[in-house]
Amino acid sequence: MTLLSVRDLRVWFPIQKGLFRRVVGHVRAVDGVTFEVNEGETVALVGESGCGKTTVGRAILRLVEPTSGEVRFLGENVADLDEKGLRKVRKNASMVFQDPMTSLDPRMRVIDIVAEGIDEHGLVKGQEERKRRVTELLERVELRGEHLTRYPHEFSGGQRQRIGIARALAVEPKLIICDEAVSALDLSIQAQVLNLLDDLKRELNLAYLFISHDLAVVRHIADRVFVMYLGVIVEEGPADALFSAPLHPYTQVLLASAPSVESRLGAAPLAGDVPSPANPPPGCRFHTRCPVKIARCSVEVPEPRKVRLQTVACHLVSPDAASQEGTSPTPGDASQEGESR
Amino acid sequence: MSVLVVQDLTTSLPTDEGPVPIVRDVSFELAAGRCLAIVGESGSGKSMTALSILGLVPRPLAITSGQILLEGKDLVPLSGAAQRRVRGREIAMIFQEPMTSLNPVIRVGEQVIEALLLHEKVSKKAAYGRALELFERVGIPDPAARLEAYPHQLSGGLKQRAMIAMALIMRPKVLLADEPTTALDVTIQAQILRLLRELMGEFGTALLLITHDLGVVNQIADEVAVFYAGRIVERAPRDQFFSAPAHPYSVGLLDALPARAQKGARLREIPGHVPSPTNVPAGCAFAPRCPKRGEACDVVPRLEPLCDGSRRVACFYPEEPV
Numbered sequence: 217m218t219l220l221s222v223r224d225l226r227v228w229f230p231i232q233k234g235l236f237r238r239v240v241g242h243v244r245a246v247d248g249v250t251f252e253v254n255e256g257e258t259v260a261l262v263g264e265s266g267c268g269k270t271t272v273g274r275a276i277l278r279l280v281e282p283t284s285g286e287v288r289f290l291g292e293n294v295a296d297l298d299e300k301g302l303r304k305v306r307k308n309a310s311m312v313f314q315d316p317m318t319s320l321d322p323r324m325r326v327i328d329i330v331a332e333g334i335d336e337h338g339l340v341k342g343q344e345e346r347k348r349r350v351t352e353l354l355e356r357v358e359l360r361g362e363h364l365t366r367y368p369h370e371f372s373g374g375q376r377q378r379i380g381i382a383r384a385l386a387v388e389p390k391l392i393i394c395d396e397a398v399s400a401l402d403l404s405i406q407a408q409v410l411n412l413l414d415d416l417k418r419e420l421n422l423a424y425l426f427i428s429h430d431l432a433v434v435r436h437i438a439d440r441v442f443v444m445y446l447g448v449i450v451e452e453g454p455a456d457a458l459f460s461a462p463l464h465p466y467t468q469v470l471l472a473s474a475p476s477v478e479s480r481l482g483a484a485p486l487a488g489d490v491p492s493p494a495n496p497p498p499g500c501r502f503h504t505r506c507p508v509k510i511a512r513c514s515v516e517v518p519e520p521r522k523v524r525l526q527t528v529a530c531h532l533v534s535p536d537a538a539s540q541e542g543t544s545p546t547p548g549d550a551s552q553e554g555e556s557r
Numbered sequence: 558m559s560v561l562v563v564q565d566l567t568t569s570l571p572t573d574e575g576p577v578p579i580v581r582d583v584s585f586e587l588a589a590g591r592c593l594a595i596v597g598e599s600g601s602g603k604s605m606t607a608l609s610i611l612g613l614v615p616r617p618l619a620i621t622s623g624q625i626l627l628e629g630k631d632l633v634p635l636s637g638a639a640q641r642r643v644r645g646r647e648i649a650m651i652f653q654e655p656m657t658s659l660n661p662v663i664r665v666g667e668q669v670i671e672a673l674l675l676h677e678k679v680s681k682k683a684a685y686g687r688a689l690e691l692f693e694r695v696g697i698p699d700p701a702a703r704l705e706a707y708p709h710q711l712s713g714g715l716k717q718r719a720m721i722a723m724a725l726i727m728r729p730k731v732l733l734a735d736e737p738t739t740a741l742d743v744t745i746q747a748q749i750l751r752l753l754r755e756l757m758g759e760f761g762t763a764l765l766l767i768t769h770d771l772g773v774v775n776q777i778a779d780e781v782a783v784f785y786a787g788r789i790v791e792r793a794p795r796d797q798f799f800s801a802p803a804h805p806y807s808v809g810l811l812d813a814l815p816a817r818a819q820k821g822a823r824l825r826e827i828p829g830h831v832p833s834p835t836n837v838p839a840g841c842a843f844a845p846r847c848p849k850r851g852e853a854c855d856v857v858p859r860l861e862p863l864c865d866g867s868r869r870v871a872c873f874y875p876e877e878p879v
């Protein structure tokens with residue numbers, strides 16, 4: 217069953233100038249994004265900073281207002297909802313943030329942090345039941361019940377992220393949006409939290425929208441992956457297919473650039489910087505950095521097309537080109553020249 | 558021949574209950590043109606080791622014992638002024654956040670040549686000439702204009718390149734880099750790692766890289782030192798470290814990597830968490846989390862060569878090399 221369906225979502229932030237805050241342009245943070253998340257599924261949004269992945273997550277819960285497009289959650293258009301309707305959305309979809317140091321109110325006790333959603337939605341009656349429920353939640357994320365009355369600063373980074381997860385679970389959501397939820401954690405703790413997320417998903421039939429720049433983590437946890445570049449999705453597909461045979465030149469470069477413990481970097485890393493989303497290049501947004509661009513790329517926006525198991529927006533990848541590998545660029549295999557130092 | 562030798566370095570925080578060591582008996586050496594990566598989780602003492610070498614230990618912390626030998630000369634007893642002469646000229650540092658380590662109200666060029674004007678008798682014009690050369694070398698497009706720019710006008714990747722140019726302008730013998738690519742996107746990260754590798758070869762600079770990212774270590778390091786609770790628990794050539802780690806903590810770190818796990822399978826966890834410096838277990842600090850702990854672990858293990866001589870490990874029950 218489709219839980220979340222996002223259609224042609226745009227989020228533009230106005231650029232204002234001068235005394236009268238005249239709007240002189242827009243930062244097109246998200247510029248036409250379409251995807252779905254099904255019940256019990258882990259969908260990942262990956263991309264570099266400024267690609268719009270975080271804004272997508274925030275727009276779903278209307279923490280930022282979408283400029284246009286449609287976000288349907290459990291069948292309802294989130295954009296049309298009033299406060300009451302939004303509360304229902306936020307009861308069924310919650311969020312875990314990147315930085316457990318700053319996303320928990322330092323002046324609140326753990327019980328009140330975790331119970332925030334419970335209180336908001338009136339999910340329990342009386343103090344006793346509230347306490348029992350929070351204790352349950354803490355134990356579920358492998359913290360101890362006696363932590364109830366402590367404050368966030370008394371916990372390590374990993375424990376704080378567990379508190380953040382307990383808070384997200386408190387409303388019994390169907391979807392949890394994890395925005396770089398394990399990025400700030402140390403390696404040994406990251407594994408613990410990823411395993412916990414995996415257990416919770418199985419037990420509670422949760423869906424995750426997993427927003428991350430960490431490709432190794434995404435490869436491990438995601439069922440489907442959407443690759444974003446400058447506000448648009450350039451490639452989408454099942455995680456296994458996308459990681460083992462990426463089609464879009466950007467996906468290929470992204471995978472090849474990630475410093476891996478398994479291989480050394482190839483000869484030619486991608487040159488240049490990501491252009492500004494206030495003034496995205498015409499045509500294919502990636503053409504200014506693309507190693508294989510042709511004339512058409514700077515003029516015509518590539519339409520997403522189904523190729524093999526993926527959907528890819530690139531003029532150079534055609535649907536009948538299952539044999540594309542021979543001609544498509546594979547920067548990752550460029551050479552092992554990197555060894556020669 | 559080692560340019561930098563650190564010998565039994567201990568840096569401590571004085572408290573009412575006595576000094577609390579943050580860095581404990583750390584020893585390593587670094588040869589010209591080589592890269593030693595210091596890896597460890599937060600609180601392992603890796604950044605404090607770097608600050609100790611730079612003579613930038615924040616008060617009230619202080620180096621309580623040990624030597625830091627730069628080409629045979631001990632830096633620890635030097636006065637503030639003498640340390641400043643070394644810093645910038647012979648040892649330079651690049652930090653994690655290029656955004657916060659450049660002064661936002663001073664033009665980039667001014668900041669890049671500052672060390673040169675401070676340490677050498679050169680005209681401003683000659684200094685700018687050298688900065689321009691270096692900007693070209695580190696791959697900054699339109700270098701003349703970039704020297705005139707303010708930091709906010711540069712992207713993250715360009716700022717980090719400018720930082721590298723600034724660090725290298727004195728041709729330092731040792732470059733300390735604390736998470737130099739962590740704040741950058743992967744495509745930019747790859748560019749910077751490549752650049753650092755090239756510059757090490759060209760200038761003969763030794764690189765002490767501090768990072769938690771084992772992927773980065775694999776790209777650039779010659780040798781790896783694994784820190785845990787202020788101590789080095791393993792020191793190994795890169796390939797040996799990745800293919801056959803010997804300390805149970807190193808094994809645990811590599812096993813915890815999602816990249817090394819079967820898709821969808823559970824990740825191997827290291828149970829528990831890193832102890833705080835005030836609460837380091839007696840004996841081997843890793844023992845409470847260690848799957849191989851035994852009776853001997855009540856004593857602090859020394860960092861000793863493994864039987865095949867390939868590396869040094871501080872463990873009574875190391876993985877034997879195959």
